[in-house]
Amino acid sequence: MIKKVLSIATLCFALTLQTQVNAQNLKSEAKFWIKGSDAKSAVNLNGNYPLSEDNQGAIMTQLGENHSNFYIVFQSFDANAVDLADMNMKCYQQKITTQNINPQSLDVPLSEKIQTGAILKYGFNLGNYKVTDEFMLVNNDKDRTYIYEIIYMNKEFTDIDHKYLQTYLSLKYGISLIDNNNYLSNENVVLWDNSYAPEFNKNIIGLGKSNFYDFNQNSSINSVDKLLTVSSNSLRNEEYVLIGNTAKSNRFENSGSEMVLDKTYLAQTASESEENVTLTFNNSLLENFDTSKMVYLTINNDVKIKGNVDKNAIVFNDVILNSNGSGKDLLSLSYDLSSVKAELAEAWFLNDRGEITIKPEIKADKKSDYTVAWYVNDKLISNKKDLVTNKTGVYEMRVTSNNVTNSYETNVYNKIDGKVSNEITVYPNPVTAGQDFKISYNLTSESNVELYVYQMNGKLVDQRTLGRFNQNEFNYKLDSSGVYILISKVDRKANINKIIVK
Known part of the structure:
Protein backbone atom coordinates (compact mmCIF):
# COMPACT_ATOMS: atom_id res chain seq x y z
CA MET A 1 0.00 0.00 0.00
CA ILE A 2 1.32 3.43 -0.96
CA LYS A 3 0.93 5.94 1.86
CA LYS A 4 0.96 9.71 1.53
CA VAL A 5 1.74 11.76 4.63
CA LEU A 6 -0.04 14.93 5.62
CA SER A 7 1.13 16.46 8.91
CA ILE A 8 -1.53 18.07 11.07
CA ALA A 9 -0.61 20.37 13.93
CA THR A 10 -1.57 18.88 17.28
CA LEU A 11 -3.04 21.04 20.01
CA CYS A 12 -1.07 20.63 23.24
CA PHE A 13 -3.25 21.22 26.26
CA ALA A 14 -4.27 19.39 29.41
CA LEU A 15 -7.60 17.63 28.93
CA THR A 16 -9.97 17.75 31.88
CA LEU A 17 -11.61 14.52 33.01
CA GLN A 18 -15.09 16.04 33.12
CA THR A 19 -17.77 14.15 31.21
CA GLN A 20 -19.21 15.28 27.89
CA VAL A 21 -22.32 16.56 29.64
CA ASN A 22 -20.29 19.35 31.24
CA ALA A 23 -18.15 20.12 28.21
CA GLN A 24 -19.00 23.11 26.06
CA ASN A 25 -18.80 21.08 22.86
CA LEU A 26 -17.11 18.04 21.38
CA LYS A 27 -14.44 20.19 19.77
CA SER A 28 -13.17 21.19 23.21
CA GLU A 29 -13.16 17.53 24.30
CA ALA A 30 -11.61 15.83 21.28
CA LYS A 31 -7.88 15.82 20.78
CA PHE A 32 -8.35 15.00 17.12
CA TRP A 33 -11.56 15.27 15.06
CA ILE A 34 -11.81 15.22 11.29
CA LYS A 35 -14.92 14.95 9.09
CA GLY A 36 -15.34 14.41 5.36
CA SER A 37 -16.65 17.16 3.13
CA ASP A 38 -15.96 16.13 -0.48
CA ALA A 39 -19.32 16.59 -2.21
CA LYS A 40 -17.78 15.38 -5.49
CA SER A 41 -17.36 11.86 -4.17
CA ALA A 42 -19.38 9.10 -5.82
CA VAL A 43 -20.27 7.60 -2.44
CA ASN A 44 -21.99 8.99 0.63
CA LEU A 45 -23.67 7.83 3.83
CA ASN A 46 -26.91 9.60 4.67
CA GLY A 47 -25.87 12.60 2.60
CA ASN A 48 -22.44 12.85 4.26
CA TYR A 49 -19.29 12.49 2.17
CA PRO A 50 -15.95 10.83 3.01
CA LEU A 51 -12.59 12.51 3.41
CA SER A 52 -11.67 14.32 0.24
CA GLU A 53 -9.04 13.01 -2.16
CA ASP A 54 -6.64 15.67 -0.90
CA ASN A 55 -6.83 14.17 2.60
CA GLN A 56 -6.53 10.54 1.55
CA GLY A 57 -3.26 8.90 2.47
CA ALA A 58 -1.92 9.04 6.00
CA ILE A 59 -3.05 11.57 8.60
CA MET A 60 -0.71 11.84 11.55
CA THR A 61 -1.18 13.10 15.10
CA GLN A 62 0.47 12.47 18.48
CA LEU A 63 -1.09 10.23 21.08
CA GLY A 64 -1.54 11.23 24.68
CA GLU A 65 -0.59 9.18 27.70
CA ASN A 66 -3.04 7.06 29.72
CA HIS A 67 -6.43 6.37 28.11
CA SER A 68 -7.11 6.70 24.38
CA ASN A 69 -10.45 6.13 22.68
CA PHE A 70 -11.25 6.69 19.07
CA TYR A 71 -14.14 6.15 16.66
CA ILE A 72 -13.90 5.66 12.90
CA VAL A 73 -16.87 5.69 10.50
CA PHE A 74 -16.03 3.95 7.25
CA GLN A 75 -17.42 2.13 4.23
CA SER A 76 -15.44 -0.42 2.24
CA PHE A 77 -16.01 -2.19 -1.07
CA ASP A 78 -12.61 -3.92 -0.99
CA ALA A 79 -12.65 -7.70 -0.75
CA ASN A 80 -9.47 -7.77 1.32
CA ALA A 81 -8.68 -5.98 4.57
CA VAL A 82 -7.62 -2.34 4.24
CA ASP A 83 -5.81 -0.36 6.95
CA LEU A 84 -7.87 2.24 8.79
CA ALA A 85 -5.48 2.95 11.67
CA ASP A 86 -1.79 2.03 11.85
CA MET A 87 -0.13 2.79 15.21
CA ASN A 88 3.63 2.45 15.35
CA MET A 89 5.30 3.28 18.68
CA LYS A 90 8.30 1.93 20.54
CA CYS A 91 6.13 0.19 23.11
CA TYR A 92 3.08 -0.60 21.04
CA GLN A 93 2.25 -1.57 17.48
CA GLN A 94 -1.27 -2.13 16.20
CA LYS A 95 -3.10 -2.23 12.88
CA ILE A 96 -6.85 -1.61 12.69
CA THR A 97 -8.39 -2.79 9.42
CA THR A 98 -11.79 -2.74 7.76
CA GLN A 99 -12.37 -6.28 9.03
CA ASN A 100 -11.56 -5.65 12.71
CA ILE A 101 -15.24 -6.01 13.62
CA ASN A 102 -16.51 -8.94 15.65
CA PRO A 103 -18.75 -10.83 13.17
CA GLN A 104 -20.50 -12.62 16.05
CA SER A 105 -22.10 -9.33 17.09
CA LEU A 106 -23.63 -8.74 13.66
CA ASP A 107 -26.98 -9.87 12.30
CA VAL A 108 -25.71 -9.60 8.71
CA PRO A 109 -22.53 -10.94 7.03
CA LEU A 110 -19.39 -8.91 7.74
CA SER A 111 -18.93 -8.07 4.03
CA GLU A 112 -22.43 -6.60 3.87
CA LYS A 113 -21.91 -4.61 7.07
CA ILE A 114 -18.76 -2.86 5.93
CA GLN A 115 -20.25 -2.13 2.50
CA THR A 116 -23.30 -0.42 3.99
CA GLY A 117 -21.29 1.50 6.60
CA ALA A 118 -19.77 0.70 9.97
CA ILE A 119 -18.84 2.52 13.18
CA LEU A 120 -15.60 1.14 14.63
CA LYS A 121 -14.58 1.94 18.20
CA TYR A 122 -11.20 1.15 19.73
CA GLY A 123 -9.58 1.99 23.06
CA PHE A 124 -6.33 1.34 24.89
CA ASN A 125 -4.37 2.58 27.91
CA LEU A 126 -0.68 3.50 27.67
CA GLY A 127 -0.40 4.31 31.37
CA ASN A 128 2.21 6.95 32.13
CA TYR A 129 4.26 6.15 29.05
CA LYS A 130 5.53 9.36 27.47
CA VAL A 131 4.56 9.21 23.82
CA THR A 132 7.24 10.40 21.41
CA ASP A 133 6.25 8.50 18.28
CA GLU A 134 3.26 8.98 16.02
CA PHE A 135 -0.26 7.67 15.57
CA MET A 136 -1.07 7.15 11.91
CA LEU A 137 -4.53 7.00 10.30
CA VAL A 138 -4.50 5.54 6.82
CA ASN A 139 -6.73 5.59 3.77
CA ASN A 140 -5.13 4.69 0.45
CA ASP A 141 -6.29 6.79 -2.49
CA LYS A 142 -6.14 3.74 -4.79
CA ASP A 143 -8.51 1.53 -2.79
CA ARG A 144 -12.31 1.49 -2.50
CA THR A 145 -12.43 2.15 1.23
CA TYR A 146 -13.77 5.47 2.48
CA ILE A 147 -13.34 7.09 5.89
CA TYR A 148 -16.06 9.57 6.83
CA GLU A 149 -15.19 10.71 10.32
CA ILE A 150 -12.53 10.13 12.99
CA ILE A 151 -12.80 11.18 16.63
CA TYR A 152 -9.88 10.69 19.04
CA MET A 153 -10.39 11.31 22.77
CA ASN A 154 -7.47 11.28 25.21
CA LYS A 155 -9.52 10.37 28.29
CA GLU A 156 -11.02 7.41 30.08
CA PHE A 157 -14.45 6.53 28.71
CA THR A 158 -17.46 5.45 30.72
CA ASP A 159 -20.24 3.38 29.18
CA ILE A 160 -22.30 6.57 28.91
CA ASP A 161 -19.48 8.33 27.03
CA HIS A 162 -19.52 5.56 24.44
CA LYS A 163 -23.30 5.83 24.04
CA TYR A 164 -23.08 9.59 23.45
CA LEU A 165 -20.66 9.24 20.54
CA GLN A 166 -22.31 6.14 19.08
CA THR A 167 -25.68 7.90 18.99
CA TYR A 168 -24.29 10.99 17.28
CA LEU A 169 -22.50 8.94 14.61
CA SER A 170 -25.44 6.57 14.13
CA LEU A 171 -27.94 9.36 13.46
CA LYS A 172 -25.55 11.32 11.29
CA TYR A 173 -24.66 8.43 8.98
CA GLY A 174 -27.87 6.38 9.11
CA ILE A 175 -26.05 3.38 10.57
CA SER A 176 -28.24 1.55 13.08
CA LEU A 177 -26.51 0.62 16.33
CA ILE A 178 -26.07 -3.10 16.99
CA ASP A 179 -27.25 -2.55 20.56
CA ASN A 180 -30.51 -0.58 20.32
CA ASN A 181 -30.23 0.21 24.03
CA ASN A 182 -27.41 2.65 23.30
CA TYR A 183 -29.32 5.65 21.92
CA LEU A 184 -28.57 8.44 24.40
CA SER A 185 -28.42 12.21 23.89
CA ASN A 186 -25.61 14.41 25.12
CA GLU A 187 -27.99 15.60 27.87
CA ASN A 188 -28.37 11.99 29.09
CA VAL A 189 -31.88 11.57 27.62
CA VAL A 190 -32.82 8.09 26.40
CA LEU A 191 -33.76 8.55 22.74
CA TRP A 192 -35.00 5.04 21.99
CA ASP A 193 -37.01 2.98 24.47
CA ASN A 194 -36.28 -0.53 23.18
CA SER A 195 -38.65 -2.14 25.67
CA TYR A 196 -41.75 -0.24 24.49
CA ALA A 197 -42.42 -2.41 21.41
CA PRO A 198 -39.43 -4.70 20.72
CA GLU A 199 -40.72 -5.71 17.30
CA GLN A 217 -29.26 16.10 10.73
CA ASN A 218 -32.45 17.25 8.98
CA SER A 219 -32.82 14.31 6.58
CA SER A 220 -32.10 10.65 7.18
CA ILE A 221 -32.25 7.30 5.40
CA ASN A 222 -31.06 3.97 6.79
CA SER A 223 -27.81 2.64 5.35
CA VAL A 224 -29.40 -0.81 4.90
CA ASP A 225 -33.16 -0.25 4.54
CA LYS A 226 -33.60 2.46 1.88
CA LEU A 227 -37.41 2.50 1.73
CA LEU A 228 -38.09 5.48 4.03
CA THR A 229 -36.54 8.94 4.20
CA VAL A 230 -37.53 11.19 7.10
CA SER A 231 -36.82 14.92 7.06
CA SER A 232 -37.59 18.08 9.04
CA ASN A 233 -36.31 21.64 9.31
CA SER A 234 -38.03 22.48 12.59
CA LEU A 235 -35.85 20.71 15.20
CA ARG A 236 -34.33 22.82 17.96
CA ASN A 237 -31.18 22.13 19.96
CA GLU A 238 -31.23 18.69 21.64
CA GLU A 239 -34.47 17.65 19.92
CA TYR A 240 -34.54 14.24 18.23
CA VAL A 241 -36.90 12.05 16.22
CA LEU A 242 -36.02 8.35 15.83
CA ILE A 243 -37.88 5.80 13.68
CA GLY A 244 -37.55 2.02 13.76
CA ASN A 245 -39.46 -0.64 11.86
CA THR A 246 -40.46 -4.30 12.00
CA ALA A 247 -37.98 -5.32 9.24
CA LYS A 248 -40.77 -7.13 7.41
CA SER A 249 -41.25 -7.13 3.64
CA ASN A 250 -41.95 -4.14 1.40
CA ARG A 251 -45.01 -5.91 0.06
CA PHE A 252 -48.62 -4.78 0.41
CA GLU A 253 -51.03 -7.35 1.84
CA ASN A 254 -54.79 -7.47 1.27
CA SER A 255 -56.77 -6.29 4.29
CA GLY A 256 -60.33 -6.24 3.02
CA SER A 257 -61.03 -2.80 1.58
CA GLU A 258 -57.37 -1.77 1.39
CA MET A 259 -53.83 -2.99 0.86
CA VAL A 260 -51.53 -2.53 3.88
CA LEU A 261 -47.73 -2.50 3.82
CA ASP A 262 -46.33 -5.50 5.67
CA LYS A 263 -43.60 -3.37 7.24
CA THR A 264 -44.78 -0.94 9.94
CA TYR A 265 -42.96 1.83 11.81
CA LEU A 266 -42.60 3.32 15.27
CA ALA A 267 -41.51 6.94 15.79
CA GLN A 268 -40.09 8.04 19.15
CA THR A 269 -39.75 11.76 19.82
CA ALA A 270 -37.40 13.24 22.40
CA SER A 271 -39.27 16.51 22.77
CA GLU A 272 -42.05 17.96 24.89
CA SER A 273 -43.63 19.55 21.83
CA GLU A 274 -45.05 18.23 18.57
CA GLU A 275 -42.65 17.64 15.71
CA ASN A 276 -43.47 18.29 12.05
CA VAL A 277 -41.74 15.89 9.65
CA THR A 278 -41.92 14.78 6.02
CA LEU A 279 -41.92 11.06 5.23
CA THR A 280 -40.90 9.90 1.74
CA PHE A 281 -41.21 6.29 0.56
CA ASN A 282 -39.21 5.03 -2.44
CA ASN A 283 -41.68 3.62 -4.97
CA SER A 284 -39.11 1.45 -6.68
CA LEU A 285 -38.63 -0.61 -3.50
CA LEU A 286 -42.34 -1.31 -2.96
CA GLU A 287 -43.81 -4.58 -4.19
CA ASN A 288 -47.26 -4.89 -5.86
CA PHE A 289 -47.94 -1.15 -5.47
CA ASP A 290 -50.58 0.46 -7.71
CA THR A 291 -49.58 4.09 -8.36
CA SER A 292 -53.11 4.90 -9.56
CA LYS A 293 -54.54 4.42 -6.07
CA MET A 294 -54.78 6.86 -3.19
CA VAL A 295 -52.15 6.14 -0.54
CA TYR A 296 -52.50 6.92 3.14
CA LEU A 297 -50.25 7.12 6.18
CA THR A 298 -52.11 6.09 9.32
CA ILE A 299 -50.87 7.42 12.67
CA ASN A 300 -51.75 5.48 15.84
CA ASN A 301 -54.57 3.66 14.02
CA ASP A 302 -56.50 6.94 14.01
CA VAL A 303 -55.29 9.89 11.92
CA LYS A 304 -55.02 9.31 8.16
CA ILE A 305 -52.91 11.52 5.88
CA LYS A 306 -53.14 11.30 2.11
CA GLY A 307 -49.83 11.04 0.27
CA ASN A 308 -48.64 12.74 -2.91
CA VAL A 309 -47.69 10.02 -5.40
CA ASP A 310 -45.45 10.23 -8.44
CA LYS A 311 -43.47 7.63 -10.35
CA ASN A 312 -40.53 7.87 -7.95
CA ALA A 313 -41.89 8.45 -4.46
CA ILE A 314 -44.82 8.75 -2.10
CA VAL A 315 -44.50 11.94 -0.03
CA PHE A 316 -46.36 12.74 3.18
CA ASN A 317 -45.86 16.39 4.13
CA ASP A 318 -46.61 17.94 7.51
CA VAL A 319 -46.77 14.71 9.49
CA ILE A 320 -47.29 15.73 13.12
CA LEU A 321 -45.59 13.43 15.64
CA ASN A 322 -46.06 13.44 19.42
CA SER A 323 -49.48 15.09 19.12
CA ASN A 324 -50.69 13.07 22.12
CA GLY A 325 -47.62 13.93 24.22
CA SER A 326 -46.53 10.30 24.67
CA GLY A 327 -43.48 10.55 22.44
CA LYS A 328 -44.56 7.34 20.64
CA ASP A 329 -46.37 7.10 17.30
CA LEU A 330 -47.22 3.98 15.28
CA LEU A 331 -47.11 4.48 11.52
CA SER A 332 -48.51 2.30 8.73
CA LEU A 333 -48.81 2.69 4.96
CA SER A 334 -51.82 1.60 2.90
CA TYR A 335 -53.74 2.22 -0.29
CA ASP A 336 -57.43 1.65 -0.90
CA LEU A 337 -58.83 -0.68 -3.55
CA SER A 338 -61.29 1.87 -4.89
CA SER A 339 -60.94 2.93 -8.54
CA VAL A 340 -62.25 6.41 -7.72
CA LYS A 341 -60.13 9.45 -6.94
CA ALA A 342 -61.49 12.63 -5.35
CA GLU A 343 -60.02 16.06 -4.65
CA LEU A 344 -61.69 18.53 -2.27
CA ALA A 345 -60.32 21.96 -1.34
CA GLU A 346 -59.85 22.53 2.39
CA ALA A 347 -61.62 25.90 2.47
CA TRP A 348 -64.68 27.55 0.88
CA PHE A 349 -66.14 31.03 1.49
CA LEU A 350 -69.71 32.28 1.39
CA ASN A 351 -70.30 34.77 -1.42
CA ASP A 352 -72.08 38.15 -1.29
CA ARG A 353 -75.45 36.35 -1.22
CA GLY A 354 -74.31 34.27 1.77
CA GLU A 355 -74.05 30.93 -0.02
CA ILE A 356 -71.50 28.72 -1.75
CA THR A 357 -71.54 25.70 -4.06
CA ILE A 358 -68.87 23.19 -3.05
CA LYS A 359 -67.61 21.41 -6.17
CA PRO A 360 -65.31 18.43 -5.59
CA GLU A 361 -63.26 16.90 -8.41
CA ILE A 362 -64.04 13.20 -8.76
CA LYS A 363 -62.38 10.93 -11.31
CA ALA A 364 -63.43 7.32 -11.88
CA ASP A 365 -62.75 4.52 -14.33
CA LYS A 366 -65.47 4.14 -16.96
CA LYS A 367 -66.55 0.85 -15.40
CA SER A 368 -66.68 2.23 -11.87
CA ASP A 369 -69.86 3.46 -10.24
CA TYR A 370 -69.71 5.61 -7.14
CA THR A 371 -71.99 7.45 -4.74
CA VAL A 372 -71.43 10.73 -2.86
CA ALA A 373 -72.85 11.58 0.55
CA TRP A 374 -72.40 14.81 2.52
CA TYR A 375 -72.45 14.90 6.33
CA VAL A 376 -72.36 17.50 9.10
CA ASN A 377 -71.71 16.15 12.60
CA ASP A 378 -72.29 12.63 11.24
CA LYS A 379 -75.75 13.60 9.97
CA LEU A 380 -76.54 13.04 6.27
CA ILE A 381 -77.50 16.30 4.54
CA SER A 382 -77.17 15.54 0.80
CA ASN A 383 -76.50 12.77 -1.74
CA LYS A 384 -75.59 15.11 -4.61
CA LYS A 385 -72.04 15.51 -5.90
CA ASP A 386 -72.06 19.33 -5.61
CA LEU A 387 -73.25 20.73 -2.30
CA VAL A 388 -75.05 24.09 -2.02
CA THR A 389 -74.97 25.57 1.48
CA ASN A 390 -75.42 28.87 3.31
CA LYS A 391 -73.94 27.74 6.62
CA THR A 392 -70.39 27.86 7.90
CA GLY A 393 -68.77 24.84 9.54
CA VAL A 394 -67.01 21.56 8.85
CA TYR A 395 -68.44 19.34 6.10
CA GLU A 396 -67.55 15.72 5.37
CA MET A 397 -67.84 14.15 1.92
CA ARG A 398 -67.94 10.34 1.70
CA VAL A 399 -67.30 8.71 -1.68
CA THR A 400 -68.16 5.01 -1.99
CA SER A 401 -67.17 2.66 -4.82
CA ASN A 402 -66.95 -1.16 -4.84
CA ASN A 403 -67.84 -1.22 -1.12
CA VAL A 404 -64.88 1.06 -0.32
CA THR A 405 -65.63 4.44 1.29
CA ASN A 406 -63.16 7.33 1.47
CA SER A 407 -63.82 10.40 3.59
CA TYR A 408 -62.80 14.03 2.90
CA GLU A 409 -63.30 17.13 5.05
CA THR A 410 -63.60 20.80 4.14
CA ASN A 411 -64.40 24.06 5.95
CA VAL A 412 -66.90 26.74 4.97
CA TYR A 413 -66.14 30.27 6.24
CA ASN A 414 -67.99 33.57 6.18
CA LYS A 415 -67.15 36.14 3.54
CA ILE A 416 -63.89 37.79 4.65
CA ASP A 417 -64.19 41.57 4.90
CA GLY A 418 -60.84 42.33 6.49
CA LYS A 419 -57.96 41.05 8.56
CA VAL A 420 -59.02 38.30 10.95
CA SER A 421 -55.79 37.51 12.78
CA ASN A 422 -54.15 40.30 14.78
CA GLU A 423 -50.89 38.31 14.89
CA ILE A 424 -50.50 38.24 11.10
CA THR A 425 -50.29 41.32 8.88
CA VAL A 426 -50.50 41.46 5.08
CA TYR A 427 -49.26 44.67 3.42
CA PRO A 428 -49.54 46.58 1.20
CA ASN A 429 -53.16 45.64 0.55
CA PRO A 430 -54.47 45.96 -2.13
CA VAL A 431 -51.62 45.29 -4.57
CA THR A 432 -51.32 45.09 -8.33
CA ALA A 433 -50.85 41.75 -10.08
CA GLY A 434 -47.21 40.67 -9.97
CA GLN A 435 -46.33 43.11 -7.16
CA ASP A 436 -44.57 41.80 -4.06
CA PHE A 437 -46.38 42.06 -0.74
CA LYS A 438 -45.31 41.00 2.75
CA ILE A 439 -46.83 38.52 5.18
CA SER A 440 -45.58 39.45 8.65
CA TYR A 441 -45.90 37.12 11.65
CA ASN A 442 -45.74 38.31 15.25
CA LEU A 443 -46.84 35.22 17.17
CA THR A 444 -47.07 34.92 20.94
CA SER A 445 -44.95 31.74 20.96
CA GLU A 446 -42.72 29.73 18.64
CA SER A 447 -44.94 27.66 16.36
CA ASN A 448 -44.99 25.55 13.19
CA VAL A 449 -46.46 27.67 10.39
CA GLU A 450 -47.98 26.63 7.06
CA LEU A 451 -49.43 28.95 4.42
CA TYR A 452 -52.38 28.13 2.13
CA VAL A 453 -53.52 30.52 -0.60
CA TYR A 454 -57.09 30.16 -1.94
CA GLN A 455 -59.27 31.86 -4.50
CA MET A 456 -62.69 32.88 -3.24
CA ASN A 457 -64.28 29.87 -4.94
CA GLY A 458 -62.22 27.56 -2.76
CA LYS A 459 -59.58 26.62 -5.35
CA LEU A 460 -56.16 26.06 -3.76
CA VAL A 461 -53.51 28.25 -5.43
CA ASP A 462 -50.44 27.48 -3.33
CA GLN A 463 -49.33 25.63 -0.20
CA ARG A 464 -46.04 26.16 1.66
CA THR A 465 -44.43 25.06 4.91
CA LEU A 466 -42.79 28.21 6.30
CA GLY A 467 -41.05 26.63 9.29
CA ARG A 468 -41.00 27.13 13.05
CA PHE A 469 -40.71 30.64 14.50
CA ASN A 470 -42.54 33.32 16.48
CA GLN A 471 -41.50 36.37 14.43
CA ASN A 472 -40.77 36.33 10.71
CA GLU A 473 -41.62 38.07 7.45
CA PHE A 474 -42.07 36.64 3.96
CA ASN A 475 -42.34 38.19 0.50
CA TYR A 476 -45.07 36.86 -1.78
CA LYS A 477 -46.77 37.83 -5.04
CA LEU A 478 -49.81 36.80 -7.08
CA ASP A 479 -49.78 37.17 -10.86
CA SER A 480 -53.55 37.25 -11.47
CA SER A 481 -56.07 39.81 -10.25
CA GLY A 482 -58.82 38.82 -7.83
CA VAL A 483 -59.59 38.40 -4.16
CA TYR A 484 -57.49 35.78 -2.37
CA ILE A 485 -57.75 34.20 1.06
CA LEU A 486 -54.51 33.53 2.96
CA ILE A 487 -54.88 30.85 5.62
CA SER A 488 -51.93 30.56 8.00
CA LYS A 489 -52.04 27.37 10.00
CA VAL A 490 -50.21 28.10 13.24
CA ASP A 491 -49.67 24.78 15.00
CA ARG A 492 -52.61 23.52 12.88
CA LYS A 493 -54.97 26.35 13.97
CA ALA A 494 -56.31 28.43 11.07
CA ASN A 495 -55.69 32.19 10.91
CA ILE A 496 -57.30 34.02 7.97
CA ASN A 497 -56.27 37.11 6.01
CA LYS A 498 -57.63 38.55 2.76
CA ILE A 499 -55.71 40.33 0.00
CA ILE A 500 -57.04 42.13 -3.07
CA VAL A 501 -54.97 41.89 -6.24
CA LYS A 502 -55.88 44.53 -8.86
Missing part, protein backbone atom coordinates in the same frame (compact mmCIF):
# COMPACT_ATOMS: atom_id res chain seq x y z
CA PHE A 200 -39.85 -2.20 16.04
CA ASN A 201 -36.20 -2.25 17.20
CA LYS A 202 -34.88 -2.71 13.64
CA ASN A 203 -33.28 -0.36 11.09
CA ILE A 204 -33.40 2.62 13.46
CA ILE A 205 -32.71 6.02 11.89
CA GLY A 206 -33.26 9.51 13.16
CA LEU A 207 -33.08 13.26 12.96
CA GLY A 208 -31.40 15.41 15.55
CA LYS A 209 -29.88 18.74 16.36
CA SER A 210 -27.12 19.23 18.92
CA ASN A 211 -24.83 22.22 19.33
CA PHE A 212 -22.50 20.01 21.35
CA TYR A 213 -21.61 17.97 18.26
CA ASP A 214 -22.05 20.79 15.73
CA PHE A 215 -24.73 18.45 14.42
CA ASN A 216 -27.94 19.18 12.52
